Amino acid sequence: MLTASKRTIRLNPSQARTLIGIAEKRGLTEYAMLQRIIEAGFLAVLHGTDKEADTREIAIEVGAISERLIEVERVLDRALFTACAAYAYARHSALGTKKPDEVIAADAKAAFERQRSLAMEIEP
Numbered sequence: 001m002l003t004a005s006k007r008t009i010r011l012n013p014s015q016a017r018t019l020i021g022i023a024e025k026r027g028l029t030e031y032a033m034l035q036r037i038i039e040a041g042f043l044a045v046l047h048g049t050d051k052e053a054d055t056r057e058i059a060i061e062v063g064a065i066s067e068r069l070i071e072v073e074r075v076l077d078r079a080l081f082t083a084c085a086a087y088a089y090a091r092h093s094a095l096g097t098k099k100p101d102e103v104i105a106a107d108a109k110a111a112f113e114r115q116r117s118l119a120m121e122i123e124p
Contacts, residue, residue: 009034077116084111 011019023033088108092099 080115081108081112084108084115087111 019030019033019037022037023030026033028036085105085108088104088111092104092107
């Protein structure tokens with residue numbers, strides 16, 4: 001008779017929650033469900049079905065990275081605009097001009113647009 005060997009695994013919090021949810025849905029203990037998941041994982045690796053899952057996981061991660069990049073671009077645009085506005089106000093203050101805020105804001109926006117277009121022209 002074959003004997004099983006003990007192994008200790010660590011699940012991240014997301015994996016642990018997923019395991020608990022699946023086990024509850026199927027009416028199994030966490031340990032029984034974990035054993036089934038491990039067996040399914042072995043079969044997937046042995047028969048090559050894990051490649052489809054890997055591709056799917058990669059696509060999901062690329063999508064998440066794309067979303068993060070969009071957020072980073074927004075933050076960078078705001079930081080660039082803030083820097084341009086600070087420059088415009090500091091410049092007008094240093095020159096002692098008595099221009100209204102609308103004119104200074106227009107100068108800041110023009111500076112932002114110039115810097116943004118210059119940044120977009122840079123090629124790797």
